[in-house]
Amino acid sequence: MDECLHIDTGAAPSITVEQPALNGTPAPATALEVLRALEGAGLEAWIVGGWVRDALRGAPCHDVDICCSGTWQQSEAALKAEGFKVVRSGIKFGGITAVRGEERIEVTSYRFDGFYTDGRHPESVRLAQRVEDDLARRDFTVNAMAWHPTRGLLDVYDGAEDLRRRMIRAVGEPRRRFEEDALRMLRAVRFACRLDFVVEPQTASALASCAPLLDAVARERVGWELDGILATGHAGDALLRYPDIMCAAIPELGPCRGFDQRSRYHAFDVYDHIARVLTVAGELSLSSVDGAGPEAAPSPSLMWAALLHDIAKPACFTLDDRGCGHFYGHPERGAEQAREIMHRLACPSEVMRDACLLIRYHDRPMSAERSDLLRVMGLFAGSGLDTPRLMNELFDIKRADTLGKAPSCFYYVKDIERMREMVRELLANNEAYSVGTLALSGADLIAAGVAPGPRIGALLRRALDATVDGLVPNKRDDLLAYLDV
Structure with missing residues (x-):
């Protein structure tokens, strides 16, 4: 790892090292060309942000961001002089994008941020002269490092040490960072989940106290961050460790906290049960057996369904004369409530549709019987629906739901897996x-002589019922003979 040292010598040094690397990760050639172009014009420039963080972690690095001592106009002139196409992508905040071929490098001027009047964006920015000033405005220490192939690593806030400690810590005073930009609170949770880190205690305390500030953030931005948290597969940890901010993001989760289910089938309150279902669903979605594999993101519809599957339980709670709790109708009402929540958060319509289907039927009794399984499959059939995937996700959420209950319910996992295998066989056999x-x-x-009209649909439904009930094979001639048309 490079020395954490920065000496300002005035003139920018030339870059002569062949394929320089940080912690064994080679710097992208296009990023080095951008640095050469900027520094060849007398400016100072550094690679900053996520590339530096991920290189230090030894993780795959993707987008490269560069910050520079010049104005955006100076940076644009320097880049154009070296043949780069330049897009004025964020000049209000000193940002442009250098484009060469398919590669895009963000270049932003060193800056101070003004007051954040909307809890999201600075009202104004001022040009800064030192990279240290630019790093001071950033959100978390692991994102507040800069690297140069000649000058090495600049780490003013011990971000490298926080990476080693697997910790997300705010730069400077946490409350001030969150008051400037309330969305940073969800970003902290997303980074902690994605990297499998924890939020540093003072920063976590500020998450709880500043959670109400999230109300000022546009709901689609909140939805985007929540989707990112769910995509890590560790959203269950987010619910358990940072409940205040998660309930601020989705207020309907609030009544679930501490809600005693008064049921021998449940060992946890509604909120903790949801967290455990999320954890298991994430593991299943990433497993090589049931999901797409550990390199793929979890299914968005499965993760949203796991998050919201019991959202209506508090509203549907009743007690019988023995003092036992029941939640009649909570899947149907939960699907309606989930649709409202996901629409508010600007979730994609296909994800919302599929998640609400899973929520609606997650608690439907099922048996390892051919006809019953085919009828359930019919619930997940229709235009645009991927029935095999949705059935697999239905079994995932049923399994996760079972493992989030009391241990006495765990036996049902074997039944679920037996039904999953039966569905695969039914699909393979073209049932x-x-x-x-x-x-x-x-x-x-019509070719057999039936006149076009409503009778066609009625006959097809009759044929479907017959083959589902096992009265006739799913073969054209057999079905025609059964219908006797």
Whole structure:
């Protein structure tokens, strides 16, 4: 690892090292060309942010950001002189984008941020002369480091040590950072989940006390950060460790905290149960057996469904005459409430549709019987729906839901996995579970002499019921013979 040292010598040094690297990670050639162009014009420039953080972690690095001592106009002139295309992507905040081929490098001027009147963006920015001033305005220490292939690593706030300690810590006074930009609170949680770090105690305390500030942030931005948290597969940790900020992001989670389910089937309150279901769902979605593999992101529909599957339980709670709790209708009401929440957070319509389907049917009783499984598959069939994927996710959420209950319920996992395997066999055997998967079509019926009209649909539904019930194979001639048309 390079020395954490920066000596300002006035003139910018030339870059002569062949393929310089940070912690064994080579600097991208295009980023080095941008540095050469800027410093060839007498400016000072550094690689900053996520690339530096990930290189120090030995993790794959992607986008490269550079900060520079010049104005955006000076940076633009220097880059154009070396043949770069320049996009004025954020000149209000001193930012441009250098483009060469398919590669894009963000270049931003050193700056001081003015007052944050909207809790999200500075009202104004001022040009700074020193890179240290620019690093001081950043959110977390692990993102407040700069690196240069000649000058080495500049780490004013011990970000490298926080990486070693696996800790997310605010730069400077945490409350001030969050008052400047309330979305940083969710970013802290997202980074902690993504990197499998913890939030430093003082920063975590500020998360709790500043959580109400999140109300000022646009809901679509909150939704984007929540989606990022869910995509890590560790959102269950986020709920358990940082409940105040998670409930500020989704206020409907608040009534779930501490809500005693009064049920022998549940060892946890509603909120803690949701957290545990999220944890198991994340593990299942990333597993090589049930999901896409550890390198892929978890299914968004599964993770949103896990987060919101019991959101309506407090509103549906009743006690019987023995003092036992029940939540009749909570899946259906939960699907409606989830749709409202996800629409508010600007979730993609397909993710919202699929998640609400999973929520609606997550508690439906199922048996390892061919006809019952085919009927459930029919619930997840229709235009645009990926039935095999959704059935797999239904079993994932059922398994996660089971493992989030009392240990006496764990036996049901074997039944779930047996049903999962049966569904795979039904799909492989081309069994019909919807009119669209029948080996018989409306055109076949018309060719057999049936007049076009409502009777076509009625006959297809009758054929589907018959093959689902095992009365006739899903074969065209057999179905026509059964219908006797």
